[in-house]
Amino acid sequence: MATTIIRTPVAEDLPAIAAIESVSDAEPWSPDALASHLAQVHALDAVAESGSTIIGFVCCGFAGDDLEVYKLAVDASWRRKGVAASLLRHIIGIASKKGIRRVYLEVARSNAAALRLYEGLGFEESYRRRNYYGAHGDDALVMSLAVASSG
Numbered sequence: 001m002a003t004t005i006i007r008t009p010v011a012e013d014l015p016a017i018a019a020i021e022s023v024s025d026a027e028p029w030s031p032d033a034l035a036s037h038l039a040q041v042h043a044l045d046a047v048a049e050s051g052s053t054i055i056g057f058v059c060c061g062f063a064g065d066d067l068e069v070y071k072l073a074v075d076a077s078w079r080r081k082g083v084a085a086s087l088l089r090h091i092i093g094i095a096s097k098k099g100i101r102r103v104y105l106e107v108a109r110s111n112a113a114a115l116r117l118y119e120g121l122g123f124e125e126s127y128r129r130r131n132y133y134g135a136h137g138d139d140a141l142v143m144s145l146a147v148a149s150s151g
């Protein structure tokens with residue numbers, strides 16, 4: 001099996017990222033929205049690649065001391081192999097070198113897979129937005145993780 005590498009996305013990765021996003025999120029970003037995010041100065045993103053196939057991605061943005069995770073998804077056939085955890089650890093490592101102190105993200109309370117993943121990496125609930133997701137009335141949990149300084 002090909003080794004999985006984690007790297008910064010390039011423009012050519014956009015169709016593969018958009019394809020994963022379109023089937024992974026109830027409210028997916030359009031290809032245009034993804035392209036616009038990737039082009040931003042304050043974006044911090046990564047893709048996971050196996051062979052020449054993009055199998056997952058994470059999109060974040062930073063401001064001051066904070067990093068926010070906007071999107072994280074792994075192709076359904078590649079889940080439970082540690083890809084998302086590797087993407088997040090990679091991003092947290094870069095954040096640490098940039099002097100970012102805390103990583104935030106928002107997750108639906110019913111998203112057990114994502115919650116388990118984030119808790120496993122040390123994220124803790126900061127606060128809860130009740131009935132945040134109008135379509136199904138689910139709560140949103142805002143979780144955060146303190147980033148250790150890398151000196």
Ligand SMILES: CC(C)(COP(=O)(O)OP(=O)(O)OC[C@H]1O[C@@H](n2cnc3c(N)ncnc32)[C@H](O)[C@@H]1OP(=O)(O)O)[C@@H](O)C(=O)NCCC(=O)NCCS
Nearest residue numbers: 024072073074079080081082083084085107113114116117
């Ligand atoms: C959530 C998601 C990104 C996880 O990706 P993944 O690559 O499968 O996750 P990993 O393999 O890195 O999992 C790491 C740990 O998270 C937890 N986890 C991940 N998926 C899980 C599941 N379906 N059920 C229970 N725990 C799960 C486990 O603790 C796992 O460790 P283990 O496999 O050793 O038990 C993936 O399921 C996905 O793309 N879902 C759709 C999009 C989404 O919900 N994104 C998050 C939005 S907030």
